Amino acid sequence: MKDTSANPAPIGLLGFGATTMLLNLHNAGLFELNSMIMVMGLFYGGIAQFVAGVLENKKGNTFGSTAFISYGSFWWTLVGVWVGNKFGFFPTDHIAVGSYMAVWGVISLIFFVGTLNGPTIGKLVFGTLVLLFAVLALHFFYESAALGTLAGYIGIVCASCAIYEAAAIILNEKYGKVILPM
Secondary structure, three states, X not given: OOOOOOOOHHHHHHHHHHHHHHHHHHHOOOOOOXXXXXXXXXXXXXXXXXXXXXXXXXXXXXXXXXXXXXXXXXXXXXXXXXXXXXXXXOOOOHHHHHHHHHHHHHHHHHHHHHHOOOOHHHHHHHHHHHHHHHHHHHHHHHOOHHHHHHHHHHHHHHXXXXXXXXXXXXXXXXXXXXXXXX
16 A cells, blocks of 8 residues: 655654754854743654654655754753753763764764765755754863854754755645755
């Protein structure tokens, strides 16, 4: 029986892209970390990506399923770290957070390698994501404001690529031709 369900990738990419954009506008220094970023992280970054990952699994897409469930879980853990640290439930330090970012950089590198046989936009999303996590890890290890700001700008590029990829999938499918090349 043919699978006629919709492609879940655009919702996962938009959940990733929009939430990553907000966090990195903060990292770039445009505004303070606030509840808007945390709520977006829990719901759009977390739940929407997780659901997209489950739907990708039903379609047999191991890469998409693993990526969306992983990054949806990333947002839940990141918000948990922020809230737990703020209220002293499970305090952490800059070395621990730098290590967390480094681990996510390694996970992202695995996904980046998985994009090498696909469209350019996927390479750009995961390539900039690997760079983002590397710079964030260094930012936390060295407590460098300049590296935090640099990470913000890298993150804005990464988020823009993910949003573009979602738009390309949606518009190309809707119009039945290439509106936005991938």
